[in-house]
């Protein structure tokens with residue numbers, strides 16, 4: 001068992017770990033009578049990039065949706081920035097500082113790029129100009145409707161929209177799914193830059209090689225339970241893990 005994690009912010013220089021942003025423990029979730037999560041635990045600290053790994057249907061999206069208050073039947077502990085958010089409405093959870101890039105992007109097809117970006121914006125370091133700086137392609141297409149964009153541009157828009165909420169924690173669910181290799185690379189480059197700037201990130205993706213280049217720690221789910229967690233070095237050192245739990 002891991003030691004309990006301190007929930008309060010403290011100076012994190014030499015020897016002090018960064019403060020915990022997201023702390024999930026003993027999370028259970030179900031859709032109707034069908035139990036999907038059975039005691040998931042997960043921690044993301046400030047500045048960390050953490051992955052949620054596992055085959056299709058293992059509960060990655062449900063874990064994320066549970067954190068965001070989007071699953072009706074949930075139980076357990078979900079703390080964000082030292083405050084319990086379990087059972088709180090999604091818009092308040094978002095306002096507390098979690099920006100979600102959902103599976104399937106879910107941008108607004110009948111709003112322009114600029115409108116999509118402004119719709120959930122809050123005051124902070126992320127502005128339209130800064131998002132356009134990160135994704136020049138979105139600047140070129142700012143007056144186009146969301147539905148007119150390519151898949152890659154829609155994904156950039158979904159990331160930009162989440163950043164416009166100035167999140168303390170950015171969560172991405174399959175953000176490179178179905179994209180051409182060059183666009184994928186562009187997304188990874190962007191995520192690397194965000195991480196280098198200190199953004200905390202929780203990411204679900206199928207590209208394990210890219211995740212190992214990008215993330216600090218990994219949490220492996222199987223059938224709604226955490227079956228392994230560890231650092232990138234530990235994951236890389238144990239081929240059995242990816243073969244057993246991811247089939248790669």
Ligand SMILES: Nc1ncnc2c1ncn2[C@@H]1O[C@H](COP(=O)(O)OP(=O)(O)O)[C@@H](O)[C@H]1O
Nearest residue numbers: 031034036054055056057058059060061062063
């Ligand atoms: N809205 C839903 N209603 C009923 N079952 C669902 C729903 N969403 C997901 N599930 C089921 O929950 C399990 C976990 O799904 P999900 O969290 O989407 O997995 P992953 O993101 O790891 O692929 C799967 O068995 C899936 O079929």
Ligand SMILES: [Mg+2]
Nearest residue numbers: 060061062103
């Ligand atoms: Mg999923």
